[in-house]
Amino acid sequence: MNSGRRRVLQGTGGMAVMSLAMAAGLLRPGAARAAEWNKAAFETKSLADAVKAMGGAAPVESKDIVITSPDIAENGAVVPFTIASKIAHTQSISLLVEKNPAILAASFDIPDGTEPWINTRVKMGQTSNVFALVKADGKYYYTAKEVKVTLGGCGG
Amino acid sequence: MADPMKIRATMAGDKVEVKVLMAHEMETGQRKDGKGKVIPAWFIQNVTATHNGKTVLSAEWGPAVSKNPFLSFRFSGGKPGEKVTITWVDNHGDKRTDEATIS
Numbered sequence: 001m002n003s004g005r006r007r008v009l010q011g012t013g014g015m016a017v018m019s020l021a022m023a024a025g026l027l028r029p030g031a032a033r034a035a036e037w038n039k040a041a042f043e044t045k046s047l048a049d050a051v052k053a054m055g056g057a058a059p060v061e062s063k064d065i066v067i068t069s070p071d072i073a074e075n076g077a078v079v080p081f082t083i084a085s086k087i088a089h090t091q092s093i094s095l096l097v098e099k100n101p102a103i104l105a106a107s108f109d110i111p112d113g114t115e116p117w118i119n120t121r122v123k124m125g126q127t128s129n130v131f132a133l134v135k136a137d138g139k140y141y142y143t144a145k146e147v148k149v150t151l152g153g154c155g156g
Numbered sequence: 157m158a159d160p161m162k163i164r165a166t167m168a169g170d171k172v173e174v175k176v177l178m179a180h181e182m183e184t185g186q187r188k189d190g191k192g193k194v195i196p197a198w199f200i201q202n203v204t205a206t207h208n209g210k211t212v213l214s215a216e217w218g219p220a221v222s223k224n225p226f227l228s229f230r231f232s233g234g235k236p237g238e239k240v241t242i243t244w245v246d247n248h249g250d251k252r253t254d255e256a257t258i259s
C-alpha cells in the first residue's frame with residue numbers, strides 16, 4: 001500500500017550516497033582526463049628514435065643551439081642545464097641524456113611570445129653526451145655536449 | 157596533496173622571467189628499496205604555464221627530471237601585477253596549481 005512512499009525513500013537514499021561519494025572525491029570527473037604525454041618518445045634509447053617518436057626525422061646538427069651546463073657534474077642527481085635556441089620559429093626544445101635508461105628527459109613546447117630559452121635540472125646516471133633537440137618550422141635540429149658525472153644520480 | 161610550488165615572476169627588461177620550484181619526489185622507477193624491490197616510478201608528466209588565459213609554456217617530462225624540479229623560462233607580453241598560473245600533473249593523476257603575481 002505504501003510502496004510508492006518507499007520507492008521515493010530508496011531513490012533519495014541512492015542520490016545521497018552518490019553525492020557523498022562525489023564530495024569525498026571518489027568520483028573525480030577531472031581525473032579521468034588523461035594528460036597528453038608522449039609515452040613512446042619517453043621510452044626511446046637513441047636520438048634518432050626519439051625524433052621519430054615525436055613525428056620527425058633526420059635531425060641536423062646546428063650551432064645555433066647553445067647548451068650551458070657544468071662540464072663536470074659532481075652530483076648526477078641534480079645537473080643544471082640552460083638551453084637557448086637562436087633558430088627562427090623555434091617550436092619546441094627537448095633535453096636528452098644519451099646514457100640514461102630512457103634518452104628523453106624533458107620536452108618543452110615554446111608558443112609564440114615565449115623566448116626559446118629553458119633552464120631546468122635533470123638526473124644523469126653516468127658521464128654521457130647530452131643533446132638539445134629543437135623543432136623549428138617542422139624541422140629538427142640538435143647540438144651535443146659531453147657532461148662528466150662523478151657521482152651518478154640513478155643509483156640507490 | 158602535494159606541497160605548494162614556489163613561483164617567482166619578475167620583469168627582466170620587457171620580458172617576464174618565471175622561476176618555479178616544485179615539490180615532488182620524481183621517483184625514476186629504476187631504484188630498489190632495502191629489500192631489493194623496485195620502487196615504482198612517480199613523476200610529473202605535464203607542466204603548463206598560463207598568463208591571461210594564454211599558454212606561455214607547456215612541458216612533457218620524464219622521470220629523469222631532478223627531484224623537486226626547478227624550471228625557468230621567459231615570455232613577453234606580461235605586466236607587473238598580472239598573474240602567472242602553473243599546473244603540473246603526475247603519472248598518478250595528481251595535480252597541483254599555483255599562481256604568482258608578476259613583480
